[in-house]
Amino acid sequence: MITLGYILRHIREEKQLSLQSVSEASNIDVTLLSKIENGRRIATTDQVLRLAKVYGFDDTSTLLIQQQSDEIISKLNISDHDIAIKALQAAEAKVTYGSKYLSLFAEAIFAKPIALESRRYIGSKAKLIDWIMSTIKSETHDVHTFFDVFAGTGVVTKAALANFDYVFTNDFLYSNNIIYQAFFSDGDYDEVKIGDILDFYNEIDPNDLPHNYFSENYGDKYFEMNVAKLIGYIRDDIEKRKSALTDKEYCILIATLIYNIDKHANTVGHFDAYIKKPIKHQTLRLRMIEAESYENIRIFKQDSNLLAKELRADVAYIDPPYNSRQYCRFYHVYETLVKWDKPQLYGVAMKPAPENMSRYCTTKAINAFEDLIVSLNARYIVVSYNNTYNSKSSSSENKISLAQIKHILERCGTTHVYECAHRFFNTGKTDFNDHKELLFITTVDEELKRKSFTSLLCG
16 A cells, blocks of 8 residues: 555655655654655654655645545544545545555646745745735735835735735846746736646656757756756747747746756755756656736836836835845846846856846945935835844845944834844854844835935935
């Protein structure tokens, strides 16, 4: 009979991981882990969640259903009603289909679309979004429009769409813009058509493919060679199909490619460098993103300081890149993949010539921030900030201090600061015992703002 342990062993072997390495990563004793895989011990909920994290499974509920189906078969211990009902169905399927159940299980997982929040991204607010949005809602009133000035992953935009009547979202990276178009824009798309195209890609044997721009530059560096060949082929094919696709379908296919290759990347989460070790073979199979169409959104790819002069919103949310880490350089592989202009690449990290460099990552950051605040036409200004300004790493050190932000915002109106403990991005040089995410909320006083920034407003 197929048990959760059997499935977990299959996943581990597919990823070419040893029992010992999984034991160390999950902090589960190797002997216990062996018993779980052999079906002699049923994993606890905590152990399932740990293993899901090690194996990169975002959909933990699917594994938990398998766990409970094993418990039902062994002692019929039913707790959570919803999971228990599905667990009964899974237990029945295991008995009915026997060894064929593994392929059925894989198909069930593969059918689930990929969520916006699953992408690896420096400074992502995915784990903070509930706190950010609830704080904004509790500290503002009569708000209907929301401007996500530096949208990044788009998770704040997604939450705003559920809480505000209209949303403006902006980021000047090509890759982020096409992701917003795919997940949010109000466009027509045919899921069956996209599914057929993805099925075609998933049937391709990369061994049969010739080398291409992507594999020649990134193969066995950022991606395993066969995976790189397949990525390059797929991107070329999407471009050839463009005339037969709607704008939304085109964006969905490219965003789907980005989200599926993200976990295959031989990096620590960005493309400033790749890991200098042999890359284990992994099969790339594409799963569609969780695309939606919203009528209450406008998507921009502009310089935020210029766009701020053109828009009016009840709430303007600001989360700029405060340190010297240029996002266009961190995610240059995705920028190249989206633009597909096949530029000449330079250096060990295989980066193109600099483009879209942000002033917020330079010594001019404070001037850029002040100009943005002056330019914004909003009733409330909300600023996210984390306390990495005492970092030991020069690249991580914030270019704008907490005191400078507070001073500028207080010149616009009454400003309150809220804080939340948060695990930080760390490359190894900085150690925080009390890392916090701060949220400034300013109720704008237009008269005070005019008096405080007369020279800038007149200039």
